[in-house]
Structures are given as structure tokens and as C-alpha cells.
Amino acid sequence: MxxxxxxxxxxxxxxxxxxxxxxxxxxxxxxxxxxxxxxxxxxxxxxxxxxxxxxxxxxxxxxxxxxxxxxxxxxxxxxxxxxxxxxxxxxxxxxxxxxxxxxxxxxxxxxxxxxxxxxxxxxxxxxxxxxxxxxxxxxxxxxxxxxxxxxxxxxxxxxxxxxxxxxxxxxxxxxxxxxxxxxxxxxxxxxxxxxxxxxxxxxxxxxxNAHWPAARIAATLRRIDPNANLDGVAFRAADVSHGSGGSHIGRLFAPELRSGTLLLWLTFFMSLLVIYLLQSWLPTLLHTSGASLRTAALVTAMFQVGGTLGAIALGWLMDRLNPCFVLAVAYVLAGVFIATIGHVTGNPWLATISVFWAGVCVSGTQCGANALSAAFYPTDCRVTGVSYANGVGRFGSVLGSLAGGSMLAAGFDMPTLFADVGVPAVVAGFAMAVFGFRMRRAQVAPAPVAVGQWE
Known part of the structure; x- marks a missing residue:
């Protein structure tokens, strides 16, 4: 023993x-x-x-x-x-x-x-x-x-x-x-x-967590540190939380995880709504405002460029600052940049800058939200937690894919339309801020290694 x-x-x-x-x-x-x-x-x-x-x-x-x-x-x-x-x-x-x-x-x-x-x-x-x-x-x-x-x-x-x-x-x-x-x-x-x-x-x-043989676990860990002395060692994982048992889905609503689960779902829903709305309709919206199809396509491409660079930069910041507040600020800034697009659609250069920073702040931040969700849940329900956050978020993506056409059909002018599109990003930012304050109140370390332990 x-x-x-x-x-x-x-x-x-x-x-x-x-x-x-x-x-x-x-x-x-x-x-x-x-x-x-x-x-x-x-x-x-x-x-x-x-x-x-x-x-x-x-x-x-x-x-x-x-x-x-x-x-x-x-x-x-x-x-x-x-x-x-x-x-x-x-x-x-x-x-x-x-x-x-x-x-x-x-x-x-x-x-x-x-x-x-x-x-x-x-x-x-x-x-x-x-x-x-x-x-x-x-x-x-x-x-x-x-x-x-x-x-x-x-x-x-x-x-x-x-x-x-x-x-x-x-x-x-x-x-x-x-x-x-x-x-x-x-x-x-x-x-x-x-x-x-x-x-x-x-x-x-x-x-x-699944009680695999110690020899298999030791062999894997030696690929990280070949010099580690792991003979006769018993293994545990500090972030395995067994709660009250039951289904993996039910674990997401355990007292220490319930609030975090709902806030993550709200964040993913709002974030993916905005991302898919912009990806699906931004070229059409820019073309409607007078841009050529080529210009509209090039400006829209900057959304993905910004998302890629933003994901890397925000991930770096999340490892050094409170990750919840990094995401909260980025989402709120996304709302500002998205609203700005509606005022500069007639100027390709200003539209390019606004779309780029919107991509940095909303598409890049969605990548950070995935990292945060994986860190929040304990090992025994981590895949379930990440999967359900993404699954709920997909409802937002479907709504976003449909919303652009409805807004155009309703006759919204560009400043009003893009201001409305920015609102869900701001809502996601507030959800992340509440997430961060609740973690702080529960005295959970702000680094993304923390596992949710909320009252």
C-alpha cells in the first residue's frame, strides 16, 4: 500500500x-x-x-x-x-x-x-x-x-x-x-x-481518474521528465473532483460549478452569435454600403487575421493577468469596434482597421474562452463542460447566421445595425467580469489552472 x-x-x-x-x-x-x-x-x-x-x-x-x-x-x-x-x-x-x-x-x-x-x-x-x-x-x-x-x-x-x-x-x-x-x-x-x-x-x-495501471501513467510522465524516479509511486490528480456522483452532465450543475457553467454558456452563446453573424454577413453588409465585392472580401479577411493574432496575444496575457478580466475587457472592446464599423463602411481603410480589431477582440477572445472553460472544470467532467459550452454556443451561431438577413430586411441603417451586433459582445464581457468576481470572492487563484469552487 x-x-x-x-x-x-x-x-x-x-x-x-x-x-x-x-x-x-x-x-x-x-x-x-x-x-x-x-x-x-x-x-x-x-x-x-x-x-x-x-x-x-x-x-x-x-x-x-x-x-x-x-x-x-x-x-x-x-x-x-x-x-x-x-x-x-x-x-x-x-x-x-x-x-x-x-x-x-x-x-x-x-x-x-x-x-x-x-x-x-x-x-x-x-x-x-x-x-x-x-x-x-x-x-x-x-x-x-x-x-x-x-x-x-x-x-x-x-x-x-x-x-x-x-x-x-x-x-x-x-x-x-x-x-x-x-x-x-x-x-x-x-x-x-x-x-x-x-x-x-x-x-x-x-x-x-480512470485508475489506469501505475506503470502506464509512469511511462507517460517519463516522456515529460525522463529522469523522474517514479518506481513504486501512487498517482493522484489534484483537480479531480468527485462531487456527489451522478451523470457527467449533472456534475456541471454541482453547487461549486453551477454559476460558472451558466456564465460560460451565456458567454459562448453571445460570442459565437457575433462571430458567425459577422463571418456570414459582413461581405454582404459592406457591399450593400458601396464597397466592391473584392474590397468587401479583403476587408472581411482581416476579421480572421485579427482573430488569429488576437488568440495568441490574449492567451499570452491570460497567463500573466487575471484571465477572466482579460476576456471581459476584450469582449467589451469588441463591442466598441463592431459598432465603429457601422460608421466607417464607406472608407475601406478605416473599415479594415475596425474589422481587424473586432476580429482580435471577439474571435481571438472566443479562443481564450475555450481555454478558460477547459481550466475551470475538473478532470472528471472537463470534456463534458467544454463540449456543452460549445454546444450551447452553437445555438448562438445558428441565430447569428440568420440574424443578418433579418436585420437587412428590417431596413436598419449601418450604424444602428452594427451597434446592435456589438451588444452581444458587451453582454459576453459582463458575463466574464461576473465570472472573475465570483472566482475572486470564492478565493480561487486567478490563474487558468484553477478549478471552479463556488458557493
Missing amino acids: ATPASTLDVTSFIDRNRITPFQLLIAVQCFLIVAIDGFDTAAIGFIAPPIRALWHLSPQDLGPVFGAGLAGLMAGALLFGPIGDRIGRKRLLLGCLLVFGMSSVAAAASPSFGWLIALRFVTGLGLGGAMPNAVTLTSEYCPARLRSFLVTTMFCGFTCGSALGGFAAAALIVNFGWRSVLLVGGVVPLVMALVYVRALPESVRYMV
């Missing part, structure tokens, strides 16, 4: 050691998983015109193709989150890659528009389950002092995948037709799944 002297906390072990190539490789592998989502999101927009021509569809008929993917993402996040806490992060990631890959390959051979819609939904299921697990696995291998920076940098895979998806789709469609885009987008994750069977480790915190 292990004595207290022979017990090692794996969380502290990771925190006190320097970052190693082993941990960076995990972040890179998860970066590639998130990049698949970005590739798929961008590629579907490029293949929409040839799909419309093939099946003689109206522009309105294309809506279900986009909506099916979003619905699948939402359902996948809600469905697979608890499974990741039950069977492990690695197993679920491999399963989601297989689901996504096979459904995308099948979609490439769709015999009808109805089949394409159905398979796009299944593709979304795989992606919806994979992303929260990628966030969680990266977070659980990062030392606290670098966690926010590494997780947000990993999440930049989405924007990189989006850029690659645009370029690749354009080349593939010209040379091989639209089906080749879906085929490539399916084969790549299938190959990744085969490689990750050996290359991707299971979360060491999950191993402890």
Missing part, C-alpha cells in the same frame, strides 16, 4: 516541469484536428456554386447544406462530451475522426442533394465531438504558466485550416470537380486517425 510519501500529484508534476517536445507535439496534433474544422467550414462555401448548378437549386435551397453542418456540430458537442469523460479523450478523438472522415468521403459520392444534406449533418457530428476533446487534451498536458497561450495558439488551427481550405478548394474544383474537395477532406482525417492510434497519448489526468 502506498504511503503519503510515495504519492505524486500529476497536475503538479506537469506544472513544475519545463515544456517538452512531447507536449508540443500533442498541441500540434490537436492543432491539425481543429484545422480540419476550419478546412471544412471554408470548403463548403466554395463548393456551393457547383452544387447549385448540378442540381438546379435556388440560392435559398443551399441553406440546408450550411445549416446541416452547424446542426451536426451542435449535436456532436452535446452528444459526445460526456462520452469523452467516460471512455477517454484519445478514444473519442479517434472515433470522431473516423466518423468525420468516412461521412465526408461518402458525401463526395452523394447521389442526390438530400443525401448530401444528411451526410453533412453526420460530418458535423464528428467535428462537434472532436473539437472540445482537442481543447481538453491540449489543456491537460500544458503547465499552468503556459496553458492559455498554448491552448489559444492550438485553436488557431481553425483559421489556418480555413485559409488552406479556401486555396485547396479553389484548385481542386478547377481540376477535379467539387466532389474532390469532400474526398480530400475525408481522406486526411482517416489517415490522421491511423497515425494517432500510436502517436497521440491519452490524457494522464484521465488515466489517474
